Amino acid sequence: MRFLSVAAMLAVGLVGGQAAAQQVIKIGVVGPLTGAFAAVGQSQLTGAELRAKEINAAGGKYRIELVSEDDGSNCDQSVNATVKLITKDNVVAVLGAMNSPCALAMVPITKRYRTPQFTAGVGTSITKQGSDYVFRIAVGATAQTKELAGFAVEKLGQTKIAVLYSDDEYGASMANGFKEALAARNLQPAAFESFPRADQDFTGQLSRVKASGATGLYTIGAYTASALIAKQAKQLGLSLQLLGDTGNASPKYIELGGDAVEGAVLVEPFTPADPDPTLQAFGKRYREQYGRDADGWVAELYDTVEIIHQAVQKTGKIDRQAVRDYAANLKAGGNSFSGILGNWSFDQTGEVSFALYKVQVKGGAKVILAR
Structure with missing residues:
Protein backbone atom coordinates (compact mmCIF):
# COMPACT_ATOMS: atom_id res chain seq x y z
CA MET A 1 0.00 0.00 0.00
CA GLY A 140 1.26 49.04 -46.92
CA ALA A 141 -0.56 51.00 -49.58
CA THR A 142 2.29 53.38 -50.38
CA ALA A 143 4.89 50.65 -50.92
CA GLN A 144 2.47 48.36 -52.79
CA THR A 145 1.28 50.98 -55.24
CA LYS A 146 4.79 52.25 -55.83
CA GLU A 147 5.86 48.76 -56.92
CA LEU A 148 2.72 48.13 -58.97
CA ALA A 149 2.80 51.48 -60.77
CA GLY A 150 6.51 51.18 -61.48
CA PHE A 151 6.10 47.71 -62.96
CA ALA A 152 3.05 48.73 -65.02
CA VAL A 153 4.78 51.74 -66.54
CA GLU A 154 8.34 50.51 -66.92
CA LYS A 155 7.82 46.80 -67.68
CA LEU A 156 4.34 46.65 -69.20
CA GLY A 157 4.56 49.96 -71.05
CA GLN A 158 1.26 51.22 -69.61
CA THR A 159 1.10 55.02 -69.47
CA LYS A 160 -2.68 55.54 -69.72
CA ILE A 161 -4.03 53.77 -66.65
CA ALA A 162 -7.50 54.36 -65.21
CA VAL A 163 -8.13 53.88 -61.49
CA LEU A 164 -11.42 52.54 -60.12
CA TYR A 165 -11.59 52.31 -56.33
CA SER A 166 -13.95 51.69 -53.41
CA ASP A 167 -14.70 54.82 -51.39
CA ASP A 168 -13.31 53.56 -48.07
CA GLU A 169 -9.98 53.77 -46.23
CA TYR A 170 -8.49 50.88 -48.19
CA GLY A 171 -9.65 52.10 -51.59
CA ALA A 172 -8.65 55.72 -51.04
CA SER A 173 -5.22 54.78 -49.66
CA MET A 174 -4.42 52.56 -52.62
CA ALA A 175 -5.87 54.91 -55.24
CA ASN A 176 -4.02 57.96 -53.92
CA GLY A 177 -0.81 55.97 -53.51
CA PHE A 178 -1.02 54.84 -57.12
CA LYS A 179 -1.77 58.38 -58.28
CA GLU A 180 1.30 59.65 -56.42
CA ALA A 181 3.46 56.90 -57.91
CA LEU A 182 2.31 57.90 -61.40
CA ALA A 183 2.96 61.58 -60.64
CA ALA A 184 6.55 60.70 -59.73
CA ARG A 185 6.84 59.55 -63.35
CA ASN A 186 5.13 62.70 -64.71
CA LEU A 187 1.92 60.79 -65.42
CA GLN A 188 -1.70 61.15 -64.29
CA PRO A 189 -4.50 58.56 -64.20
CA ALA A 190 -6.49 58.47 -67.44
CA ALA A 191 -9.59 58.34 -65.23
CA PHE A 192 -10.00 58.38 -61.45
CA GLU A 193 -13.36 56.91 -60.41
CA SER A 194 -14.76 55.75 -57.08
CA PHE A 195 -17.70 53.53 -56.17
CA PRO A 196 -19.61 52.75 -52.95
CA ARG A 197 -18.29 49.61 -51.31
CA ALA A 198 -21.52 47.63 -51.81
CA ASP A 199 -22.02 48.55 -55.50
CA GLN A 200 -22.48 45.85 -58.12
CA ASP A 201 -23.11 47.95 -61.23
CA PHE A 202 -20.01 49.70 -62.56
CA THR A 203 -21.19 50.53 -66.08
CA GLY A 204 -21.21 54.29 -65.43
CA GLN A 205 -17.63 54.38 -64.21
CA LEU A 206 -16.49 52.00 -66.95
CA SER A 207 -18.12 54.17 -69.62
CA ARG A 208 -16.00 57.08 -68.40
CA VAL A 209 -12.94 54.83 -68.37
CA LYS A 210 -13.68 53.92 -71.99
CA ALA A 211 -14.07 57.59 -72.94
CA SER A 212 -10.70 58.40 -71.31
CA GLY A 213 -8.79 56.24 -73.78
CA ALA A 214 -7.21 54.20 -71.00
CA THR A 215 -5.29 51.07 -71.96
CA GLY A 216 -4.86 49.84 -68.38
CA LEU A 217 -7.23 49.56 -65.41
CA TYR A 218 -6.27 49.35 -61.75
CA THR A 219 -9.24 48.24 -59.63
CA ILE A 220 -9.29 48.50 -55.84
CA GLY A 221 -11.95 47.04 -53.55
CA ALA A 222 -13.22 43.64 -52.51
CA TYR A 223 -11.95 40.87 -54.81
CA THR A 224 -15.63 40.20 -55.57
CA ALA A 225 -16.04 43.76 -56.88
CA SER A 226 -12.82 43.62 -58.89
CA ALA A 227 -13.88 40.36 -60.53
CA LEU A 228 -17.29 41.85 -61.36
CA ILE A 229 -15.67 45.00 -62.79
CA ALA A 230 -13.51 42.83 -65.06
CA LYS A 231 -16.59 40.98 -66.32
CA GLN A 232 -18.55 44.17 -66.96
CA ALA A 233 -15.57 45.76 -68.73
CA LYS A 234 -15.41 42.78 -71.05
CA GLN A 235 -19.15 43.01 -71.71
CA LEU A 236 -18.67 46.66 -72.69
CA GLY A 237 -16.02 45.65 -75.20
CA LEU A 238 -13.12 47.12 -73.24
CA SER A 239 -9.73 45.50 -73.79
CA LEU A 240 -7.62 46.65 -70.85
CA GLN A 241 -4.51 45.51 -69.05
CA LEU A 242 -5.93 44.74 -65.63
CA LEU A 243 -3.81 45.58 -62.60
CA GLY A 244 -4.37 44.58 -58.97
CA ASP A 245 -2.81 44.85 -55.54
CA THR A 246 -2.77 42.16 -52.88
CA GLY A 247 -6.52 42.62 -52.37
CA ASN A 248 -7.06 40.84 -55.70
CA ALA A 249 -4.47 38.15 -55.01
CA SER A 250 -7.07 35.81 -53.51
CA PRO A 251 -7.69 32.64 -55.55
CA LYS A 252 -11.36 33.71 -55.44
CA TYR A 253 -10.58 36.65 -57.75
CA ILE A 254 -9.54 34.22 -60.49
CA GLU A 255 -12.39 31.84 -59.71
CA LEU A 256 -15.05 34.58 -59.86
CA GLY A 257 -13.49 36.54 -62.72
CA GLY A 258 -12.88 33.58 -65.03
CA ASP A 259 -11.82 34.54 -68.56
CA ALA A 260 -12.38 38.23 -67.80
CA VAL A 261 -9.31 38.38 -65.50
CA GLU A 262 -7.01 36.44 -67.83
CA GLY A 263 -3.78 38.42 -68.23
CA ALA A 264 -4.29 40.48 -65.06
CA VAL A 265 -1.05 41.50 -63.34
CA LEU A 266 -1.04 41.47 -59.54
CA VAL A 267 1.38 42.01 -56.68
CA GLU A 268 1.45 39.63 -53.70
CA PRO A 269 3.86 38.68 -50.89
CA PHE A 270 3.53 34.91 -51.41
CA THR A 271 2.66 32.83 -54.43
CA PRO A 272 2.29 29.04 -54.80
CA ALA A 273 4.08 29.44 -58.15
CA ASP A 274 7.45 29.95 -56.42
CA PRO A 275 9.51 26.72 -56.84
CA ASP A 276 11.55 27.31 -53.67
CA PRO A 277 11.52 23.97 -51.75
CA THR A 278 10.69 25.58 -48.40
CA SER A 345 11.39 43.87 -39.71
CA PHE A 346 9.20 46.74 -38.49
CA ASP A 347 9.98 50.44 -38.63
CA GLN A 348 9.18 52.86 -35.79
CA THR A 349 5.56 53.23 -36.92
CA GLY A 350 4.96 49.47 -37.14
CA GLU A 351 5.28 49.14 -40.93
CA VAL A 352 6.64 45.81 -42.14
CA SER A 353 8.97 45.34 -45.07
CA PHE A 354 9.38 42.39 -47.42
CA ALA A 355 9.52 41.86 -51.18
CA LEU A 356 6.46 41.49 -53.43
CA TYR A 357 6.03 39.15 -56.39
CA LYS A 358 4.61 40.45 -59.66
CA VAL A 359 2.44 37.69 -61.08
CA GLN A 360 0.17 37.33 -64.11
CA VAL A 361 -2.99 35.28 -64.46
CA LYS A 362 -2.47 32.78 -67.29
CA GLY A 363 -4.76 29.84 -67.94
CA GLY A 364 -6.49 30.39 -64.63
CA ALA A 365 -3.24 30.20 -62.61
CA LYS A 366 -0.51 32.59 -61.56
CA VAL A 367 2.82 32.88 -63.33
CA ILE A 368 5.71 34.83 -61.77
CA LEU A 369 6.88 37.79 -63.84
CA ALA A 370 9.33 39.31 -61.35
CA ARG A 371 10.14 39.82 -57.69
Whole structure:
Protein backbone atom coordinates (compact mmCIF):
# COMPACT_ATOMS: atom_id res chain seq x y z
CA MET A 1 0.00 0.00 0.00
CA ARG A 2 2.82 2.32 0.85
CA PHE A 3 4.45 1.54 -2.51
CA LEU A 4 1.18 2.21 -4.34
CA SER A 5 0.68 5.48 -2.49
CA VAL A 6 4.16 6.67 -3.38
CA ALA A 7 3.66 5.57 -7.01
CA ALA A 8 0.34 7.34 -7.16
CA MET A 9 1.85 10.48 -5.70
CA LEU A 10 4.67 10.35 -8.23
CA ALA A 11 2.19 9.86 -11.07
CA VAL A 12 0.09 12.79 -9.91
CA GLY A 13 3.19 14.89 -9.54
CA LEU A 14 4.37 13.95 -13.04
CA VAL A 15 1.03 14.80 -14.64
CA GLY A 16 0.80 17.99 -12.63
CA GLY A 17 4.33 18.92 -13.65
CA GLN A 18 3.53 18.40 -17.34
CA ALA A 19 0.38 20.49 -17.04
CA ALA A 20 2.28 23.25 -15.26
CA ALA A 21 5.09 23.09 -17.79
CA GLN A 22 2.84 23.69 -20.82
CA GLN A 23 1.45 27.20 -20.65
CA VAL A 24 -1.22 28.60 -22.96
CA ILE A 25 -0.64 31.58 -25.25
CA LYS A 26 -4.06 32.97 -26.15
CA ILE A 27 -4.23 34.89 -29.42
CA GLY A 28 -7.36 36.70 -30.61
CA VAL A 29 -8.39 36.68 -34.28
CA VAL A 30 -10.84 39.28 -35.66
CA GLY A 31 -11.89 39.00 -39.29
CA PRO A 32 -14.69 38.33 -41.77
CA LEU A 33 -15.74 34.70 -41.86
CA THR A 34 -19.02 35.68 -43.53
CA GLY A 35 -19.89 38.25 -46.19
CA ALA A 36 -18.05 39.59 -49.22
CA PHE A 37 -14.59 39.28 -47.64
CA ALA A 38 -15.13 35.78 -46.19
CA ALA A 39 -12.36 34.18 -48.28
CA VAL A 40 -9.86 36.70 -46.90
CA GLY A 41 -11.03 36.02 -43.35
CA GLN A 42 -10.68 32.28 -43.91
CA SER A 43 -7.12 32.82 -45.14
CA GLN A 44 -6.37 34.83 -41.99
CA LEU A 45 -7.80 32.22 -39.64
CA THR A 46 -6.39 29.14 -41.37
CA GLY A 47 -2.93 30.68 -41.73
CA ALA A 48 -2.83 31.35 -37.99
CA GLU A 49 -4.38 27.96 -37.27
CA LEU A 50 -1.83 26.00 -39.31
CA ARG A 51 1.12 27.42 -37.37
CA ALA A 52 -0.72 26.98 -34.06
CA LYS A 53 -1.34 23.30 -34.87
CA GLU A 54 2.33 22.77 -35.74
CA ILE A 55 3.54 24.43 -32.54
CA ASN A 56 1.11 22.43 -30.41
CA ALA A 57 1.99 19.14 -32.12
CA ALA A 58 5.67 19.71 -31.38
CA GLY A 59 5.01 19.90 -27.64
CA GLY A 60 7.24 22.20 -25.62
CA LYS A 61 6.60 24.67 -22.84
CA TYR A 62 3.92 26.68 -24.63
CA ARG A 63 0.83 25.86 -26.65
CA ILE A 64 -1.22 28.23 -28.79
CA GLU A 65 -4.95 28.78 -28.33
CA LEU A 66 -6.72 30.86 -30.97
CA VAL A 67 -9.94 32.67 -30.04
CA SER A 68 -11.70 33.70 -33.26
CA GLU A 69 -14.41 36.33 -33.73
CA ASP A 70 -16.32 36.88 -37.00
CA ASP A 71 -16.78 40.61 -37.66
CA GLY A 72 -18.58 40.15 -41.01
CA SER A 73 -16.61 43.21 -42.26
CA ASN A 74 -18.73 45.32 -39.89
CA CYS A 75 -16.42 47.69 -38.02
CA ASP A 76 -18.68 47.99 -34.98
CA GLN A 77 -18.47 44.23 -34.64
CA SER A 78 -14.68 44.43 -35.01
CA VAL A 79 -14.47 46.88 -32.11
CA ASN A 80 -16.81 44.87 -29.89
CA ALA A 81 -14.92 41.66 -30.66
CA THR A 82 -11.61 43.35 -29.80
CA VAL A 83 -12.90 44.54 -26.42
CA LYS A 84 -14.19 41.04 -25.65
CA LEU A 85 -10.97 39.32 -26.63
CA ILE A 86 -8.87 41.64 -24.50
CA THR A 87 -11.06 42.03 -21.41
CA LYS A 88 -12.79 38.63 -21.20
CA ASP A 89 -10.58 36.19 -23.08
CA ASN A 90 -7.35 37.83 -21.91
CA VAL A 91 -5.50 37.35 -25.20
CA VAL A 92 -1.85 38.33 -25.44
CA ALA A 93 -2.31 39.85 -28.94
CA VAL A 94 -5.03 40.51 -31.52
CA LEU A 95 -4.75 39.53 -35.19
CA GLY A 96 -6.96 41.73 -37.36
CA ALA A 97 -8.90 43.17 -38.80
CA MET A 98 -8.41 42.26 -42.44
CA ASN A 99 -10.39 45.24 -43.74
CA SER A 100 -8.60 48.56 -43.40
CA PRO A 101 -11.57 50.59 -42.05
CA CYS A 102 -12.17 47.96 -39.36
CA ALA A 103 -8.48 47.66 -38.49
CA LEU A 104 -8.39 51.45 -38.11
CA ALA A 105 -11.44 51.37 -35.83
CA MET A 106 -9.66 48.82 -33.59
CA VAL A 107 -6.49 50.89 -33.10
CA PRO A 108 -7.83 53.10 -30.24
CA ILE A 109 -8.97 49.95 -28.40
CA THR A 110 -5.70 48.07 -28.67
CA LYS A 111 -3.82 51.26 -27.75
CA ARG A 112 -6.03 51.86 -24.68
CA TYR A 113 -5.54 48.30 -23.41
CA ARG A 114 -1.87 48.19 -24.46
CA THR A 115 -2.40 45.07 -26.52
CA PRO A 116 -0.34 44.41 -29.67
CA GLN A 117 -2.48 44.43 -32.82
CA PHE A 118 -1.16 42.71 -35.95
CA THR A 119 -3.18 43.62 -39.03
CA ALA A 120 -3.04 42.90 -42.74
CA GLY A 121 -5.10 46.03 -43.43
CA VAL A 122 -3.14 48.25 -45.82
CA GLY A 123 -4.88 51.61 -45.31
CA THR A 124 -2.29 54.34 -44.80
CA SER A 125 -3.92 55.82 -41.68
CA ILE A 126 -3.70 52.62 -39.62
CA THR A 127 -0.08 53.19 -38.59
CA LYS A 128 -0.46 56.98 -38.35
CA GLN A 129 -2.54 57.11 -35.16
CA GLY A 130 0.30 57.48 -32.69
CA SER A 131 -0.09 53.96 -31.31
CA ASP A 132 2.92 51.93 -30.23
CA TYR A 133 0.80 48.76 -30.29
CA VAL A 134 -0.17 48.39 -33.94
CA PHE A 135 1.93 46.42 -36.45
CA ARG A 136 1.13 46.10 -40.13
CA ILE A 137 1.94 42.56 -41.30
CA ALA A 138 1.23 43.34 -44.97
CA VAL A 139 3.08 45.72 -47.26
CA GLY A 140 1.26 49.04 -46.92
CA ALA A 141 -0.56 51.00 -49.58
CA THR A 142 2.29 53.38 -50.38
CA ALA A 143 4.89 50.65 -50.92
CA GLN A 144 2.47 48.36 -52.79
CA THR A 145 1.28 50.98 -55.24
CA LYS A 146 4.79 52.25 -55.83
CA GLU A 147 5.86 48.76 -56.92
CA LEU A 148 2.72 48.13 -58.97
CA ALA A 149 2.80 51.48 -60.77
CA GLY A 150 6.51 51.18 -61.48
CA PHE A 151 6.10 47.71 -62.96
CA ALA A 152 3.05 48.73 -65.02
CA VAL A 153 4.78 51.74 -66.54
CA GLU A 154 8.34 50.51 -66.92
CA LYS A 155 7.82 46.80 -67.68
CA LEU A 156 4.34 46.65 -69.20
CA GLY A 157 4.56 49.96 -71.05
CA GLN A 158 1.26 51.22 -69.61
CA THR A 159 1.10 55.02 -69.47
CA LYS A 160 -2.68 55.54 -69.72
CA ILE A 161 -4.03 53.77 -66.65
CA ALA A 162 -7.50 54.36 -65.21
CA VAL A 163 -8.13 53.88 -61.49
CA LEU A 164 -11.42 52.54 -60.12
CA TYR A 165 -11.59 52.31 -56.33
CA SER A 166 -13.95 51.69 -53.41
CA ASP A 167 -14.70 54.82 -51.39
CA ASP A 168 -13.31 53.56 -48.07
CA GLU A 169 -9.98 53.77 -46.23
CA TYR A 170 -8.49 50.88 -48.19
CA GLY A 171 -9.65 52.10 -51.59
CA ALA A 172 -8.65 55.72 -51.04
CA SER A 173 -5.22 54.78 -49.66
CA MET A 174 -4.42 52.56 -52.62
CA ALA A 175 -5.87 54.91 -55.24
CA ASN A 176 -4.02 57.96 -53.92
CA GLY A 177 -0.81 55.97 -53.51
CA PHE A 178 -1.02 54.84 -57.12
CA LYS A 179 -1.77 58.38 -58.28
CA GLU A 180 1.30 59.65 -56.42
CA ALA A 181 3.46 56.90 -57.91
CA LEU A 182 2.31 57.90 -61.40
CA ALA A 183 2.96 61.58 -60.64
CA ALA A 184 6.55 60.70 -59.73
CA ARG A 185 6.84 59.55 -63.35
CA ASN A 186 5.13 62.70 -64.71
CA LEU A 187 1.92 60.79 -65.42
CA GLN A 188 -1.70 61.15 -64.29
CA PRO A 189 -4.50 58.56 -64.20
CA ALA A 190 -6.49 58.47 -67.44
CA ALA A 191 -9.59 58.34 -65.23
CA PHE A 192 -10.00 58.38 -61.45
CA GLU A 193 -13.36 56.91 -60.41
CA SER A 194 -14.76 55.75 -57.08
CA PHE A 195 -17.70 53.53 -56.17
CA PRO A 196 -19.61 52.75 -52.95
CA ARG A 197 -18.29 49.61 -51.31
CA ALA A 198 -21.52 47.63 -51.81
CA ASP A 199 -22.02 48.55 -55.50
CA GLN A 200 -22.48 45.85 -58.12
CA ASP A 201 -23.11 47.95 -61.23
CA PHE A 202 -20.01 49.70 -62.56
CA THR A 203 -21.19 50.53 -66.08
CA GLY A 204 -21.21 54.29 -65.43
CA GLN A 205 -17.63 54.38 -64.21
CA LEU A 206 -16.49 52.00 -66.95
CA SER A 207 -18.12 54.17 -69.62
CA ARG A 208 -16.00 57.08 -68.40
CA VAL A 209 -12.94 54.83 -68.37
CA LYS A 210 -13.68 53.92 -71.99
CA ALA A 211 -14.07 57.59 -72.94
CA SER A 212 -10.70 58.40 -71.31
CA GLY A 213 -8.79 56.24 -73.78
CA ALA A 214 -7.21 54.20 -71.00
CA THR A 215 -5.29 51.07 -71.96
CA GLY A 216 -4.86 49.84 -68.38
CA LEU A 217 -7.23 49.56 -65.41
CA TYR A 218 -6.27 49.35 -61.75
CA THR A 219 -9.24 48.24 -59.63
CA ILE A 220 -9.29 48.50 -55.84
CA GLY A 221 -11.95 47.04 -53.55
CA ALA A 222 -13.22 43.64 -52.51
CA TYR A 223 -11.95 40.87 -54.81
CA THR A 224 -15.63 40.20 -55.57
CA ALA A 225 -16.04 43.76 -56.88
CA SER A 226 -12.82 43.62 -58.89
CA ALA A 227 -13.88 40.36 -60.53
CA LEU A 228 -17.29 41.85 -61.36
CA ILE A 229 -15.67 45.00 -62.79
CA ALA A 230 -13.51 42.83 -65.06
CA LYS A 231 -16.59 40.98 -66.32
CA GLN A 232 -18.55 44.17 -66.96
CA ALA A 233 -15.57 45.76 -68.73
CA LYS A 234 -15.41 42.78 -71.05
CA GLN A 235 -19.15 43.01 -71.71
CA LEU A 236 -18.67 46.66 -72.69
CA GLY A 237 -16.02 45.65 -75.20
CA LEU A 238 -13.12 47.12 -73.24
CA SER A 239 -9.73 45.50 -73.79
CA LEU A 240 -7.62 46.65 -70.85
CA GLN A 241 -4.51 45.51 -69.05
CA LEU A 242 -5.93 44.74 -65.63
CA LEU A 243 -3.81 45.58 -62.60
CA GLY A 244 -4.37 44.58 -58.97
CA ASP A 245 -2.81 44.85 -55.54
CA THR A 246 -2.77 42.16 -52.88
CA GLY A 247 -6.52 42.62 -52.37
CA ASN A 248 -7.06 40.84 -55.70
CA ALA A 249 -4.47 38.15 -55.01
CA SER A 250 -7.07 35.81 -53.51
CA PRO A 251 -7.69 32.64 -55.55
CA LYS A 252 -11.36 33.71 -55.44
CA TYR A 253 -10.58 36.65 -57.75
CA ILE A 254 -9.54 34.22 -60.49
CA GLU A 255 -12.39 31.84 -59.71
CA LEU A 256 -15.05 34.58 -59.86
CA GLY A 257 -13.49 36.54 -62.72
CA GLY A 258 -12.88 33.58 -65.03
CA ASP A 259 -11.82 34.54 -68.56
CA ALA A 260 -12.38 38.23 -67.80
CA VAL A 261 -9.31 38.38 -65.50
CA GLU A 262 -7.01 36.44 -67.83
CA GLY A 263 -3.78 38.42 -68.23
CA ALA A 264 -4.29 40.48 -65.06
CA VAL A 265 -1.05 41.50 -63.34
CA LEU A 266 -1.04 41.47 -59.54
CA VAL A 267 1.38 42.01 -56.68
CA GLU A 268 1.45 39.63 -53.70
CA PRO A 269 3.86 38.68 -50.89
CA PHE A 270 3.53 34.91 -51.41
CA THR A 271 2.66 32.83 -54.43
CA PRO A 272 2.29 29.04 -54.80
CA ALA A 273 4.08 29.44 -58.15
CA ASP A 274 7.45 29.95 -56.42
CA PRO A 275 9.51 26.72 -56.84
CA ASP A 276 11.55 27.31 -53.67
CA PRO A 277 11.52 23.97 -51.75
CA THR A 278 10.69 25.58 -48.40
CA LEU A 279 7.74 27.45 -49.87
CA GLN A 280 6.56 24.38 -51.77
CA ALA A 281 6.65 22.33 -48.57
CA PHE A 282 4.66 25.03 -46.77
CA GLY A 283 2.14 25.11 -49.61
CA LYS A 284 1.80 21.33 -49.52
CA ARG A 285 1.14 21.30 -45.76
CA TYR A 286 -1.53 23.94 -46.20
CA ARG A 287 -3.23 22.14 -49.13
CA GLU A 288 -3.30 18.89 -47.17
CA GLN A 289 -5.02 20.64 -44.27
CA TYR A 290 -7.43 22.94 -46.12
CA GLY A 291 -7.78 21.66 -49.68
CA ARG A 292 -6.70 24.85 -51.45
CA ASP A 293 -3.60 26.86 -52.24
CA ALA A 294 -2.12 29.20 -49.66
CA ASP A 295 -2.11 32.91 -50.45
CA GLY A 296 -0.33 35.95 -49.05
CA TRP A 297 -2.73 36.35 -46.12
CA VAL A 298 -2.19 32.73 -45.10
CA ALA A 299 1.59 33.23 -45.11
CA GLU A 300 1.40 36.56 -43.27
CA LEU A 301 -0.67 35.13 -40.42
CA TYR A 302 1.37 31.92 -40.27
CA ASP A 303 4.53 33.96 -39.74
CA THR A 304 2.83 36.31 -37.27
CA VAL A 305 1.77 33.47 -34.96
CA GLU A 306 5.39 32.30 -34.95
CA ILE A 307 6.59 35.84 -34.11
CA ILE A 308 4.28 35.88 -31.07
CA HIS A 309 5.41 32.37 -30.11
CA GLN A 310 9.07 33.38 -30.31
CA ALA A 311 8.38 36.54 -28.31
CA VAL A 312 7.04 34.45 -25.44
CA GLN A 313 9.77 31.80 -25.74
CA LYS A 314 12.62 34.29 -25.72
CA THR A 315 11.26 36.52 -22.95
CA GLY A 316 9.73 33.74 -20.88
CA LYS A 317 6.63 35.90 -20.44
CA ILE A 318 3.08 35.48 -21.69
CA ASP A 319 2.72 39.21 -21.55
CA ARG A 320 1.27 41.80 -23.94
CA GLN A 321 4.04 44.29 -23.37
CA ALA A 322 6.71 41.64 -23.90
CA VAL A 323 5.14 40.64 -27.24
CA ARG A 324 4.83 44.29 -28.27
CA ASP A 325 8.46 45.06 -27.36
CA TYR A 326 9.76 41.95 -29.13
CA ALA A 327 7.95 42.85 -32.37
CA ALA A 328 9.06 46.48 -32.15
CA ASN A 329 12.68 45.35 -31.87
CA LEU A 330 12.61 43.29 -35.07
CA LYS A 331 14.86 45.47 -37.19
CA ALA A 332 16.65 45.01 -40.48
CA GLY A 333 20.33 44.20 -40.28
CA GLY A 334 20.70 41.44 -37.76
CA ASN A 335 17.63 41.34 -35.54
CA SER A 336 14.93 40.48 -38.07
CA PHE A 337 12.60 37.49 -38.03
CA SER A 338 13.06 34.87 -40.74
CA GLY A 339 9.82 33.28 -41.92
CA ILE A 340 7.90 32.06 -44.95
CA LEU A 341 7.85 35.61 -46.33
CA GLY A 342 11.57 36.14 -45.82
CA ASN A 343 13.12 38.50 -43.29
CA TRP A 344 10.62 40.52 -41.30
CA SER A 345 11.39 43.87 -39.71
CA PHE A 346 9.20 46.74 -38.49
CA ASP A 347 9.98 50.44 -38.63
CA GLN A 348 9.18 52.86 -35.79
CA THR A 349 5.56 53.23 -36.92
CA GLY A 350 4.96 49.47 -37.14
CA GLU A 351 5.28 49.14 -40.93
CA VAL A 352 6.64 45.81 -42.14
CA SER A 353 8.97 45.34 -45.07
CA PHE A 354 9.38 42.39 -47.42
CA ALA A 355 9.52 41.86 -51.18
CA LEU A 356 6.46 41.49 -53.43
CA TYR A 357 6.03 39.15 -56.39
CA LYS A 358 4.61 40.45 -59.66
CA VAL A 359 2.44 37.69 -61.08
CA GLN A 360 0.17 37.33 -64.11
CA VAL A 361 -2.99 35.28 -64.46
CA LYS A 362 -2.47 32.78 -67.29
CA GLY A 363 -4.76 29.84 -67.94
CA GLY A 364 -6.49 30.39 -64.63
CA ALA A 365 -3.24 30.20 -62.61
CA LYS A 366 -0.51 32.59 -61.56
CA VAL A 367 2.82 32.88 -63.33
CA ILE A 368 5.71 34.83 -61.77
CA LEU A 369 6.88 37.79 -63.84
CA ALA A 370 9.33 39.31 -61.35
CA ARG A 371 10.14 39.82 -57.69
